[in-house]
Amino acid sequence: MRSTPHAEAFPAHTPAAAQVFTAVLSHGPLTRLEAGRRAGLSAAAVTKAVRPLLAAGYLAEGADDDARPTPGRPAALVRVNGERALFLGVKVTGGELIAVLTDLCCRIRVARRRPLPDRAPGPVLASIAELVQELLAHAAESDAPVAGLGIAVSGDVDRAEGVVRYSPFLDWRDVPLADLAATTTGLPVTVDHDVRALTVAEQWFGAGAGLADFALVTVGTGIGCGLVVHGRVVAGAHGVAGEIGHVVVDPAGPACHCGNRGCVEAIAGESAIVARMRAVTDRHVTGVTQAVALARDGVPGAREVYERAGEAIGRGIATVANLLGPERVIISGEGLAAYDLFADQIRRAFTTAAFGSAARCDVLTRPLPFEEWARGAAAAAIQSFITHTPGTGQG
Amino acid sequence: MRSTPHAEAFPAHTPAAAQVFTAVLSHGPLTRLEAGRRAGLSAAAVTKAVRPLLAAGYLAEGADDDARPTPGRPAALVRVNGERALFLGVKVTGGELIAVLTDLCCRIRVARRRPLPDRAPGPVLASIAELVQELLAHAAESDAPVAGLGIAVSGDVDRAEGVVRYSPFLDWRDVPLADLAATTTGLPVTVDHDVRALTVAEQWFGAGAGLADFALVTVGTGIGCGLVVHGRVVAGAHGVAGEIGHVVVDPAGPACHCGNRGCVEAIAGESAIVARMRAVTDRHVTGVTQAVALARDGVPGAREVYERAGEAIGRGIATVANLLGPERVIISGEGLAAYDLFADQIRRAFTTAAFGSAARCDVLTRPLPFEEWARGAAAAAIQSFITHTPGTGQG
């Protein structure tokens, strides 16, 4: 987090408090005892950690709704008060901005998209500022303060410094986006890699909650992958990690923009599928929607395109599983719209190529609405807000 | 560590003490100030942590040999007293046992090999016991106590429980080796996966010292890989991790015993190279030594076998780099004897297939004498001895 402004500090001064809070955040309402168990603390420590958070309004006591007749003192549930603070998340792509307003529990309140006419840093920043203003207006309807802004960008992003080192889609180099946006919007700003931000969201609020080792694979324009190992998001020593899209699965495959042949992305990326669909069916295919339609209509050769894509993705996932042995792999992304077309192939290729017990990791899919990327950015902002040592959260 | 006997406890009761000790262990003699810097502690904390370790003889004050004329009080160097404790490491392969006696700094004192006539758990245990006795006799020459025994086995090994879940080479299933060996030898026993043990050795005593993210690739009979992410060895949720040998680099490649085609191991593993050498040169090739000789002699087609192997390994390494972005990749293993034959290809394939900044990770080779595997086992034992929360060390 790179922030000129200091909106309000989160009163979790002790590591224990942060652990308890993230446990409650990830695992819904919890009794103090249970929260202690998850965070590896004694009940007494939880009581003490919870008190200031309750006082500050970040946590709330929830009555046990389905209070079953159980002997002993009934448990008082502790939950995160989502209304206490709001966050903004913005995903920047080459062509548009996607923004959401979420609460502290990362539930989306409002979502907005807007085209991005100019990709230069200045204009992008101006567009972000406008969008932020629009969402801030919504936020003002409730009296909850907006405590942070997260911005997700693909490419080489240094979250700690808040700098976009290199973004091919935007053609940026070394843009100190966090500082710029903080100055412009007056909010604390977190800038992170888009897939990593999505991984944080999944780790705290999604199917990765509570897992120390999992992978998130995004299928869409590109094929991306966020990795959580030992409870922390993998960032890579040089800013590059999770590049499953450029894992070569077939050296005889089609050329990829990265210079190699047969990368997963060169086979299963959106443009690769469209291109191949064009070649195979000999029809005019402009987008992925048409490609899907052709495959669903049973046009000869069309299904095979998706099957091949599924195989490539499955192999890529198996590679991740063989190398890291994650507990779970979550497949997500816009490409999931065509999931019925390659689900079988993904599973088959994964099962075949996974070595031994690596095949025991469960592979599941999560629908990814378009705002999800922006929500990931908001999640990164929430993470920064809660603890200034990002990546420590362990569900 | 699974140990009936309790030889002697390591007096590092506080986390700080363990951190300081591992820092000194990995980075040679250190001034207290420097040790504090590396461990993220104040000088005062180092003094306090070091005192009991000095008193117990695990650390020693070393005079600064090249005491240059520097202003101020000269620094007193702290170093690990290797003589303070000895460790045994045994590597079990299908055909033989390799064992070493090391000191606390993991320096090898004595090394031994012996054939393994029978692979059943009982006979193997007996052979281990004999070998251990032989090395214990050597150990008795000095008055340092033997503080632990590490056993490295390939396959699916649960270090925490000390159980060999499955070993294809030995044809074992669920053998509680640590408990058995502890009973037989009377020593605290640590059982670990062979590549992971080697990775620990590299992380603490080798080219990975001080690095939070690196990979160790072993080239030999099989192609293995140990990964360190966030300063900890990756074990995999189901015990499988680092299976670079079964990453598919060419779906049209030769069949692998794992059931797939074109795994790295099916191209660059020892038997794969020998088999292919036989097919290509049409000669009688029985072992890797002959294969190397043929390639060095310039027999037509022979070099290409190694080039192809190098390409497969390089691709595999690039895959690791693309997914994890390690700071460094260390190539090691018996196969390194033929390094001149495929070094170029490894580097070329790596550079080509590594995506963006992932190529910035440095790839280096380390000769691996045959005892190194056993030394890895000893390193695991040392790690268990120093801290019962293995994998916490961060160089």
Added chain:
DNA sequence: GGCCGTTATTTTCCGCTGTCAATAAAAGAA
């Protein structure tokens, strides 16, 4: 030789965190 500047180490508090054990609270059951 005595003094000074400099740097390393040690000592002396001191705050803070989380645990322990005891206690209070809030039911249902007898």
Added chain:
DNA sequence: TTCTTTTATTGACAGCGGAAAATAACGGCC
């Protein structure tokens, strides 16, 4: 009502590690 059971809270307490001051161990300079 009283007992039992389970959860939450309280208060005493131990220990860790930090900050700052004190001390130590030099080389250099007068």
